[in-house]
Amino acid sequence: MSEYLSALAAIIWLMTALLPWQPWRIKEVLEADDEQGSVDLSDVTLVIPARDEAPVIADTLQAIKLQGQGLRVILVDDESTDGTAEIALNQGLVNLDIIRSGSLPKDWTGKLWAQEQGLNAVKTPLILLLDADIHLMPGILASLINKRNSENLQFVSLMAMLKVDSFWEKMLMPAFIYFFKMLYPFALANNPQSKIAAAAGGCILVDTAALQAIGGMAAIKGAVIDDCSLAKKVKQAGYKTWVGLTHGVISQRPYVSLTEIWDMVARTAYTQLLYSKSLLLVCTVIMTLMYVLPLMGLVCFSGNAWFFSLFSVVVMLRLYLPTLGFYALNRAWALSMPVIAGLYLLMTWTSAIRYWRGERSRRKGRIYQKG
Numbered sequence: 557m558s559e560y561l562s563a564l565a566a567i568i569w570l571m572t573a574l575l576p577w578q579p580w581r582i583k584e585v586l587e588a589d590d591e592q593g594s595v596d597l598s599d600v601t602l603v604i605p606a607r608d609e610a611p612v613i614a615d616t617l618q619a620i621k622l623q624g625q626g627l628r629v630i631l632v633d634d635e636s637t638d639g640t641a642e643i644a645l646n647q648g649l650v651n652l653d654i655i656r657s658g659s660l661p662k663d664w665t666g667k668l669w670a671q672e673q674g675l676n677a678v679k680t681p682l683i684l685l686l687d688a689d690i691h692l693m694p695g696i697l698a699s700l701i702n703k704r705n706s707e708n709l710q711f712v713s714l715m716a717m718l719k720v721d722s723f724w725e726k727m728l729m730p731a732f733i734y735f736f737k738m739l740y741p742f743a744l745a746n747n748p749q750s751k752i753a754a755a756a757g758g759c760i761l762v763d764t765a766a767l768q769a770i771g772g773m774a775a776i777k778g779a780v781i782d783d784c785s786l787a788k789k790v791k792q793a794g795y796k797t798w799v800g801l802t803h804g805v806i807s808q809r810p811y812v813s814l815t816e817i818w819d820m821v822a823r824t825a826y827t828q829l830l831y832s833k834s835l836l837l838v839c840t841v842i843m844t845l846m847y848v849l850p851l852m853g854l855v856c857f858s859g860n861a862w863f864f865s866l867f868s869v870v871v872m873l874r875l876y877l878p879t880l881g882f883y884a885l886n887r888a889w890a891l892s893m894p895v896i897a898g899l900y901l902l903m904t905w906t907s908a909i910r911y912w913r914g915e916r917s918r919r920k921g922r923i924y925q926k927g
Contacts, residue, residue, distance in 0.1 A: 559860050562853050562857060566850075566871075577741045579742070580876070581878055584798075584799065588802075589695035595624030595701075597625060597701075598625070599680050600628070600682045600684055601628045601629070602629045603671055604631045604632065604687070604688050605632050605634055605670030606633055606641075606688040607636055607667075607920045608638045608921075610643055612689045612808040612809070614646075616691060617649055617652070621649065622694040623694065623698070627697075630654075632674045640688075655673055658673065664778065665778060665782065665919070667919070667920075668777055668778075668782055669777070676772075681763065682704075682763060684762075685761075687758040690759055691808055704761060707796070711761075711762045711797040712761045712762075713757075714799075715758075715799065715800070716802075717802070718811075721810070724811065724813060727895075728900075731893070731896045731897075733801070733882075735900060745787070745798075753788035755799050760786070762790070766793065767790075770789045773786075780924070781824050787799070801882060821900065821903040822904075824917065827916075831911060836905075843900075848894060851894040853866075854866060872894075
């Protein structure tokens with residue numbers, strides 16, 4: 557039995573490595589333009605939902621100043637209690653408007669409701685949806701616009717660089733990107749003929765007309781995975797979308813402890829599986845077969861089973877190296893991949909257990925109940 561299971565794991569890893577769209581590679585990348593500060597951005601409005609973002613909002617807004625001229629910023633203060641709006645007002649942005657969010661309506665998530673109120677005040681043809689903790693490197697907005705114009709795109713999003721300072725961040729955060737790309741292959745998401753749609757909600761440049769055509773954020777008002785849900789709606793409406801990686805969009809939000817990362821992943825993990833017990837079981841079997849069994853095989857198996865286990869481990873580590881390289885981390889972190897996968901599987905089960913207890917998701921002090 558061990559030989560058959562080890563051979564099956566090896567076959568799955570071989571197939572993963574040979575997939576035509578190669579989700580493990582770092583191919584879809586957009587970096588900051590060399591032009592800094594001289595770009596005319598009067599056609600763009602930034603919409604920033606902010607709920608208790610006092611530690612990061614000043615840096616976010618100061619970085620926006622360096623993007624170009626004529627840029628309008630709408631910050632929607634989502635019932636903050638830490639002075640977020642007051643800090644924003646003190647940053648000296650010429651075209652900054654602050655909207656105080658109304659009470660959260662039934663069936664809406666907080667972020668989407670804040671964005672919807674901001675969108676209603678937009679008068680420009682382009683919108684940049686930006687999370688309050690995102691630091692934009694100079695020139696990255698110009699790059700987004702050039703990408704949109706050169707490829708006739710209506711929706712361009714960039715996955716923010718996550719912090720990798722603490723031990724747990726180095727161990728788990730690059731893997732978050734790796735697993736996300738495995739689940740939503742960027743090559744397929746960027747193909748207009750594919751039904752796969754993906755986005756990174758921290759930084760999205762979108763045509764105002766495209767958002768209006770789908771009905772604004774009301775079209776996805778209760779979505780937990782709001783970025784991919786929005787990309788799917790836009791793509792289904794016939795617009796061209798693109799998602800990629802970058803070093804020019806940086807998340808300032810730290811996840812120092814394992815608990816913080818655990819809660820971040822558990823917030824949406826079971827949603828990714830469509831709240832399906834069957835898919836959760838399939839996911840558990842596949843993750844165990846691909847990541848846990850090969851490591852066990854190196855210690856416990858012999859003969860062909862040991863060889864198949866060795867092959868699986870080698871491919872497993874090799875496919876993770878491009879992501880570690882993108883984050884400029886030591887390649888030795890790949891050795892922890894079986895442990896990483898095991899932790900992510902447990903986080904997924906945590907997400908499922910919370911859902912069965914009635915909690916669909918939690919974010920920024922709000923708990924969204926099942927149903």
